[in-house]
Amino acid sequence: MANMIQARGLVKRFGKVTALDGLDLDVPEGSVLGLLGPNGAGKTTAVKILTTLLTADAGQAMVAGIDVREDPQGVRGKIGLSGQFAAVDEYLTGYENLRMVGRLYRLSAKEAGVRARELLERFGLDDAADRPSKTYSGGMRRRLDLAGALVANPPVLVLDEPTTGLDPRSRQQMWDVIEELVSGGTTLLLTTQYLEEADMLADDIIVIDHGRAIAQGTSDELKSQFGQERIDVVVADAHDAAAAARIVNTVAFGTVTVKDRSISAAISGDGASHLVEVGKAILDARISILDLGMRRPTLDDVFLTLTGETVSDSEDVA
Amino acid sequence: MNAPRVLIDGWVVAQRNLIKIKRVPEILVFVLISPIMFVVLFAYVFGGAIDAGPGLNYREFLIAGIFAQTVVFGATFTGASLAEDMQKGFIDRFRSLPMSRSAVLVGRTGSDIVYNVISLVVMALTGLLVGWRARGSFLDSVSAFLLLIVFAYAISWVMAYIGLIVPSVDVINNASFMVIMPLTFVSNAFVPLETFPSALQTFAEWNPVSTVTQAVRELFGNVPDGFVAPDAWSLQHPVVYTLIWVGIIVIVFVPLSVRQYVRASAK
Structure with missing residues (x-):
């Protein structure tokens, strides 16, 4: 063509x-x-x-x-x-x-x-x-x-x-x-x-x-390549964070980050079914959570991966 | 080569501008009010205060000056409209179309003639009300109006250029005032030239606003008998001198404005 x-x-x-x-x-x-x-x-x-x-x-x-x-x-x-x-x-x-x-x-x-x-x-x-x-x-x-x-x-x-x-x-x-x-x-x-x-x-x-x-x-x-969907979990009790991180790790693509009660990881493939999997495992482990969600990749994520700076940083420069 | 194209596209653009007169009555009100205001203000406020000389009726003397000043001020509208189109991205739209490169400017300056005609009619009527009379022949009066319109058209192109180079609409009024104020006030529009100090007097004598005023004043027969004819060639031959200026302005500013239009682009 x-x-x-x-x-x-x-x-x-x-x-x-x-x-x-x-x-x-x-x-x-x-x-x-x-x-x-x-x-x-x-x-x-x-x-x-x-x-x-x-x-x-x-x-x-x-x-x-x-x-x-x-x-x-x-x-x-x-x-x-x-x-x-x-x-x-x-x-x-x-x-x-x-x-x-x-x-x-x-x-x-x-x-x-x-x-x-x-x-x-x-x-x-x-x-x-x-x-x-x-x-x-x-x-x-x-x-x-x-x-x-x-x-x-x-x-x-x-x-x-x-x-x-x-x-x-x-x-x-x-x-x-x-x-x-x-x-x-x-x-x-x-x-x-x-x-x-x-x-x-x-x-x-x-x-x-x-x-x-x-x-x-x-x-x-x-x-x-550049911006995966992510799963974010917030546990009610910080003591459960490690256990929740292990669960998230089963579907994670790359490293799982844990900060206080928040666990976050990039996932690949079918995000929705991973989310259900993680939710079910957390429920089975009787971990009480405040939030569980999937975040779709944004231009910011792609950008962050590509340039190491966020979109707003880049705007300041330009 | 594409002369007819310029005219067709120019007419399409002019139609757009003329529709606005219908849709935005405020514009028309402004076009009507300001000349009325000028005539009444100058006739009554200054008319009594200024002694134009023995045997000279200041109010009658003044009308030609007010006509000239108003059409020059009116040309600002051309610049302001273009600056606004530029700011709103409208010029970019036009520039992406396979239309004639000068049509937007031809259409704009062309449709602005309509504003000038309207304001001249209104001023003339107001003038008649305050006691002004055209004492020359009918043909002379028609020539006077035509000269004013032709002169205003040329000034429109100057303002078009200014409108295309200013960064925003807000700047246009200040920018054009810096051109218009000295031109209209350092002239014979409102006071006889004899009252000026000599350097200013020379400027005023060769100022095209003076000559257009002088020409119109003569054509209307508003120059009293006892009036001393000025020495300067420009004022001895005001119609020719004014038309020379019109020619120079058009030759310089039409290509300059078109070039600016082709280059210009909203931020």
Whole structure:
């Protein structure tokens, strides 16, 4: 399969800050690449270069077979971008916003109008279509912005942190919409701070920090390599901690840490059944506990493993 | 090559701006109130206090200056709107579309002409109420309004550039005031040039705000008989001199602003 997006050695500096430090990426046609990293990792800079908003200081990028540096206008005709801020005009209605974007993608006035209605219906915005988008919720605005990126049916879609700042329900709605798009065969580059999001939507994930890729693989590969699910047990009586730790050790992957009454260990494989096993064994041993739970790996865990620093540490540096 | 494209895309962008006039009545109120305020304030507050010279009706003398000042101030709106679009990421959206590179600016400055036309109409009506009369021919009056609109359009491009280089909307008013205040006040807009110290007088004589004011004043027939004609070439030929400035501003600031637009990107 041909790569719809391909970048080699992208470098971008802003004064003394190196935002991108030799980033490579490939997005085969019809697949989804998740670019995962904390704020300031260089995700948005990469997106801006690939969507012609910025020019790289070094390196080469091709989108839909077109060089972004040589023919930016050609690239613009092949992409749809939905950015971090929902770039919708709050005084225009949803319909007017989409119609305007359609006109600027060179649809005729009539085509742009038809297309706008179509998209509003598809994104569940038809009831709100003729209200100024000022009255929309955050989730509705993001959906409208995404609809704007789809007006021209672009073969390549770029979504920069599409769910950052959304409440859980709007986030879920956004995911549903994106999943539907992806199943329709759109090539997608998605940036996100959430492993869960990359996990759910992306075929392939690149973890990026300080402008370079620090890990790459499918979601399962990354999680099994860099961030395991963990079991945490808190016993009622510190004297039982050692006994509980022995039980946890039977399912642990790596070392079991014990601190006062808390026992924690990474686990591999099917986390839920391990949790049940541990719970049953603790019950059998008549150890009374305050808490027993499983924690899914977060970007923080993957990060910690990869860089030895937490996401927030890394943000301070960037 | 893509001249028609600029116009089509520019029109789409202008439509967006014009819809806002309907949706945000506050903007229109501001556009209407401030010229009324200027006319009434200057006519009644300063009108009696300042002696413009023998045989000179200050209120009549003043109107051309108020017109010029108001359209120059109005151009700030162009810059503020662009700065806001930039801050909200709207410019990025436009820049990712396969549209003409200058259409956003052409559309913006184009739609802002509508604001200027509205404010000129309102000012003229208010002026008539406070006793101002256009004493020249009808054609002269039309020329006067056209000159004001053309001049304002050029200033719009200066403000567009400022709007694209400032880091945020908050800065735009201060930044543009630093340009506008000296231009409008060190001019013949409100007081006859003879009252200035000589260095300032030279600046004022060649200041395009003075010449546009002078041109409009003459076209409206608001220059009294006994008025001493100024010596400077700029004020002897105010229409030509003003149009030269319009040309220079457009030649310099259109490419400058477009270049800035192409480079600019929200943080």
